[in-house]
Amino acid sequence: MTSARSDAELLAAHLDGDRAAFAELVGRHTERMWGIAVQTLSHRDDAADVVQEALLSAHRNAHRFRGESSVRTWLNRILVNACIDRIRRESVRRTVPWPAHDVPARRGDTANDLATRLAVExxxxxxxxxxxxxxxxxxxxxxxxxxxxxxxxxxxxxxKSRCARGRTRLARLLGHLREGA
Known part of the structure; x- marks a missing residue:
């Protein structure tokens, strides 16, 4: 059962020793954090590691939260930093291409839906x-x-400019999907 406490109240309760408070925060935000990590890193194992690292970092450093943003923004900032760190480490170490995607098809996906999803990734x-x-x-x-x-x-x-440049590049990279429609 989810409490009516806000994220900020849960973080404060965590700092006061309430062990269940941080677990509730994790329950509220893990799914979205997972989505960000998977889309950013394109590999499920890396995404799982990064989400775990980010949550561990947030747990250990909760006392550093200054309240200048929402708790959700703070958690996502920690996650984004962990993703950037992982990308940097991988770009230094990687000498062979990534293996084929290990993303299983969702129920009801057609082969075309799966191909589109993999092309977007x-x-x-x-x-x-x-x-x-x-x-x-x-x-x-x-x-x-x-x-x-x-x-x-x-x-x-x-x-705004990063989104515009990214969307333009995605349009070029995914133009073949439009042609087949």
Whole structure:
């Protein structure tokens, strides 16, 4: 059963020793964090690791939350930083292409739906990290441009330009899907 406490109240309760409070925060935000990580990293195992790292970091550093943004924004900022760190580490270490996608088809997916989803994931992976994060947060996860700017710690105009450049590049990369329609 979910309590009526706000995220800020849950974080404060966690800091006061309420063990269930942080677990409730995790329950509220893990699904969206998972979505951001999967879309940003394009690999389910990496996404799972990064979400776990981000939540562990938030748990350990909850005392550093200053309340300048919402708890949701703070958690997503920690997640985005963990994603960026993972991308940087992988780009330094990777010497062979990533293995084929291990994303299982959802029930009812046709072969065409699966091919489209995989093409979109591949196209997102082609974007520079900054553009990919902006597009995933705004267009895939539905964050506002203002909240995305807070999460990424950049001006609103920067988010808008990164989204515009990312969408333009995605349109080029995914143009073949339009031609088949």
């Amino acid at each position: 591949d196209a997102l992976a082609e974007l520079p990290t900054e553009q990919r994060l902006a597009v995933v947060l705004v267009d895939v996860q539905g964050f506002s441009v203002a909240e995305t700017a807070q999460i990424l710690a950049v001006p609103v105009g920067t988010v």
